[in-house]
Amino acid sequence: MKRLYLILGLILAVLLALPGVLNNYWMEIFILIFFYAYLGQCWNILTGYTGNISLGHALYVGIGAYTATRLAMVFGLSPWLGMLVGGLFATGVGLVIGFLGFRFGLRGVYFVLITISFAEIGRLIALHLESLGSFMGLFIDFNPGFLNMQFRGNLPYYYISLGLLVFSLIVVRTLELSKTGRYLVAIREDEEAAESLGVNTLKYKMVAIGLSAFMTALGGTFDANRIFHLSPDRVMSMGLSIEIILRPIIGGMGTVLGPVVGSFLITLPAEWTRAFFSEMGRPGLHMVIYGFVLILAVFFFPRGIMPLLTRKLRPFFIKE
Amino acid sequence: MDPFLVLQLALQGFLMGGVYGLIALGLSLIFGVMKVINFAHGEMMVFAMFLSITLLLWGGLDPYLSLVIVAAVMFGVGYAVQRVFVNRILDLPEAMQVLVLVGLGIIFENGTLMIWGGSDLSPKTSLALSSFRWGPVTVDVPRLIAFILAIVITLLVLLFLKKTNIGKSIRAAADNRYGALIIGVHINRLYGICFGIGAACVGAAGALLVPLMPAKATMGAPYTMISFVIVILGGMGSLIGALIGGLIIGVAESLGTVFLPSSMKQVVSFTIMIVILLFKPQGLFGGRG
Numbered sequence: 001m002k003r004l005y006l007i008l009g010l011i012l013a014v015l016l017a018l019p020g021v022l023n024n025y026w027m028e029i030f031i032l033i034f035f036y037a038y039l040g041q042c043w044n045i046l047t048g049y050t051g052n053i054s055l056g057h058a059l060y061v062g063i064g065a066y067t068a069t070r071l072a073m074v075f076g077l078s079p080w081l082g083m084l085v086g087g088l089f090a091t092g093v094g095l096v097i098g099f100l101g102f103r104f105g106l107r108g109v110y111f112v113l114i115t116i117s118f119a120e121i122g123r124l125i126a127l128h129l130e131s132l133g134s135f136m137g138l139f140i141d142f143n144p145g146f147l148n149m150q151f152r153g154n155l156p157y158y159y160i161s162l163g164l165l166v167f168s169l170i171v172v173r174t175l176e177l178s179k180t181g182r183y184l185v186a187i188r189e190d191e192e193a194a195e196s197l198g199v200n201t202l203k204y205k206m207v208a209i210g211l212s213a214f215m216t217a218l219g220g221t222f223d224a225n226r227i228f229h230l231s232p233d234r235v236m237s238m239g240l241s242i243e244i245i246l247r248p249i250i251g252g253m254g255t256v257l258g259p260v261v262g263s264f265l266i267t268l269p270a271e272w273t274r275a276f277f278s279e280m281g282r283p284g285l286h287m288v289i290y291g292f293v294l295i296l297a298v299f300f301f302p303r304g305i306m307p308l309l310t311r312k313l314r315p316f317f318i319k320e
Numbered sequence: 321m322d323p324f325l326v327l328q329l330a331l332q333g334f335l336m337g338g339v340y341g342l343i344a345l346g347l348s349l350i351f352g353v354m355k356v357i358n359f360a361h362g363e364m365m366v367f368a369m370f371l372s373i374t375l376l377l378w379g380g381l382d383p384y385l386s387l388v389i390v391a392a393v394m395f396g397v398g399y400a401v402q403r404v405f406v407n408r409i410l411d412l413p414e415a416m417q418v419l420v421l422v423g424l425g426i427i428f429e430n431g432t433l434m435i436w437g438g439s440d441l442s443p444k445t446s447l448a449l450s451s452f453r454w455g456p457v458t459v460d461v462p463r464l465i466a467f468i469l470a471i472v473i474t475l476l477v478l479l480f481l482k483k484t485n486i487g488k489s490i491r492a493a494a495d496n497r498y499g500a501l502i503i504g505v506h507i508n509r510l511y512g513i514c515f516g517i518g519a520a521c522v523g524a525a526g527a528l529l530v531p532l533m534p535a536k537a538t539m540g541a542p543y544t545m546i547s548f549v550i551v552i553l554g555g556m557g558s559l560i561g562a563l564i565g566g567l568i569i570g571v572a573e574s575l576g577t578v579f580l581p582s583s584m585k586q587v588v589s590f591t592i593m594i595v596i597l598l599f600k601p602q603g604l605f606g607g608r609g
């Protein structure tokens with residue numbers, strides 16, 4: 001294990017020093033990699049560790065983005081505080097969805113559908129509330145400064161997104177080693193068995209969805225203050241929900257490093273095909289290729305890439 | 321509130337509900353037999369709409385006639401999609417299945433976008449604007465025809481499943497896959513046919529919608545959602561439930577526009593879905609095949 005931490009520390013050091021040699025374009029790519037790895041990690045807490053698939057995580061991103069932005073616009077509250085408020089709000093919503101879903105015993109496909117429908121209702125509400133800018137969305141005035149979480153250039157965003165990612169890795173690793181984490185895995189593997197051994201499954205699943213929603217919302221605030229514009233179709237769409245689940249599934253659900261590996265593998269090719277094929281003048285072509293990549297990835301790595309990596313690399317990192 | 325307006329909206333929703341029912345029938349059939357949720361359902365419908373429009377623009381074929389061709393083509397597409405993609409994922413964990421079907425949805429949506437472009441298409445059809453008064457309400461003729469044809473197709477599919485040999489083996493495979501295998505049902509071919517029928521249903525529905533609304537390559541997702549709602553309401557895998565659920569959702573959405581802006585009408589159906597999921601997750605007709 002020591003070796004693994006050493007290597008990860010080395011990688012982190014390289015990533016910390018990397019902006020020195022990156023141009024703006026590459027900085028942007030790395031921010032996207034970190035950001036989606038972070039969101040994937042948040043989703044992983046719920047789905048990877050408890051086995052309940054959420055396809056509505058864009059809802060929490062949207063709540064985080066809109067709450068913090070609205071608070072900043074109306075009360076001048078710093079997004080650093082606003083993101084906590086948004087996080088708590090998202091936790092509340094997540095707990096309601098979780099309670100309804102878990103209490104009434106919705107599993108598998110049924111849970112997927114309830115998360116989708118809540119996310120769609122959220123999107124439709126944002127689309128029609130005047131105070132949230134309805135379909136035009138909200139435009140954030142550019143006032144650079146640390147307190148406003150707005151900066152010139154990509155460098156600060158690079159470090160914030162990297163910070164978020166490292167934070168999520170630490171949280172999930174801690175969770176994995178804790179008693180709660182073991183309970184969650186037990187619930188995923190066999191809920192009845194866990195329950196019969198005295199695990200309060202409802203409570204621990206609520207913990208998972210609450211934590212997942214809270215952290216996802218933090219990401220939403222970050223995104224809003226990087227793009228300076230949020231609209232329901234960008235931050236609350238089904239498309240975003242799909243983007244979020246993609247990387248941890250490709251990387252390997254229920255593993256700490258899966259979402260990160262998945263993000264490094266997927267983000268770059270996705271960006272390249274977009275840049276390459278959208279120049280060829282056929283709209284949609286790059287998304288068709290993206291769809292095929294997704295399907296092929298599932299065919300070749302039905303459990304994600306992490307199990308494969310673990311099998312190959314484990315002897316090197318962990319001495320039995 | 322004007323009672324005639326409500327009546328008018330209810331009638332329009334009811335007629336539309338027949339087409340919804342046909343769309344949901346395909347989804348329910350696929351789920352009932354293969355236990356996968358076709359996340360590409362609405363996108364397949366839009367693809368079929370554009371097929372039908374192309375036949376209209378090139379061949380002058382009215383959507384009500386080209387319906388047969390479109391349904392046949394979609395059957396082939398569905399069969400191929402099942403054999404090439406869906407058949408491999410039947411035993412995978414649910415998250416993986418979702419991912420593959422979402423991937424198929426992306427391919428259908430953007431394939432449509434690639435072939436036909438991103439603009440609205442609303443070609444003129446022969447009966448597009450005709451209507452007649454029936455007592456206090458006005459009835460659109462294309463809507464009425466769409467409704468009647470949708471019901472007829474739905475009944476034909478039900479009859480096919482009840483009476484023919486293939487239909488019987490499809491139901492047998494839905495009941496017990498292993499058992500069907502043992503008595504010599506060619507299960508892979510059967511699954512292909514079943515997915516094909518689902519796709520043909522949604523293809524026919526797409527053709528029926530051509531005279532009713534402009535087609536846009538990216539409009540599929542809401543139809544996927546709405547067919548989920550209907551299937552949940554009617555009961556997963558229940559075919560008659562899909563029809564009745566479609567009628568209920570059609571009326572509910574249409575009446576929802578009385579007190580909500582029309583682009584928010586989906587809130588009504590999602591609310592219905594959540595309530596059903598919580599209190600009667602097996603749906604109104606769940607448990608029966």
